Amino acid sequence: MRSFMIALRAAIVLMIICGLVYPLATTGFAQVLFPKQAEGSLISKNGKIQGSELLAQDFKGSQWFHPRASAAKYDPKASTATNVAVASKEYVKTVTDNVNQLKNENKNVGNTVPTDLVTTSGSGFDPDLSPESAKAQVPRIAKAKGISQDRLLSLINKHTKGRQLGILGEPRVNVLDLNMDLQQLK
Secondary structure, three states, rough: OHHHHHHHHHHHHHHHHHHHHHHHHHHHHHHOHHHHHHOOOOEEOOEEEEOOOOOOOOOOOOOOOOOOOOOOOOOOOOOOOOOOOOHHHHHHHHHHHHHHHHHHHOOOOOOOOOOHHHOOOOOOOOOOEHHHHHHHHHHHHHHOOOHHHHHHHHHHHHHHOOEEEEOOOOEEEEHHHHHHHHHHOO
């Protein structure tokens, strides 16, 4: 009975430390040291939340930059990848369909199609595109909005972020930021 009471007390103390004290402490430190990130890296405009810079959103219409395809259909509560093997017929059909849709929407896309426009990301929520993928959409958007392609290309260049620490990752463009600035262009 004595061993049981020691184990019970140890379990209660560890539950309080690991289940209450530690989460509250780390949340408190995060709120103080990184408040924007702790709140979900939300982007707001005129006091209205537009979205998170960490989650892709679906933009419909030829006047917007389109993000990567999402296996989760852009539902933040359903984070998922397709789990379809790259060599499977289903995957090949999906990518082929995406390539055909991309070529149909963007008549200027030749035989070189940016991979990130026709494949989904691992999480299904990748908010960024490669600069090449954004540039592939420029003629469609220029025509739909009546804006010069040069202006759109300079907007992409303005929003292109380089490699982290100069060596990690690839250059990228956040689609939500890009579309928010695109909305301001006349």
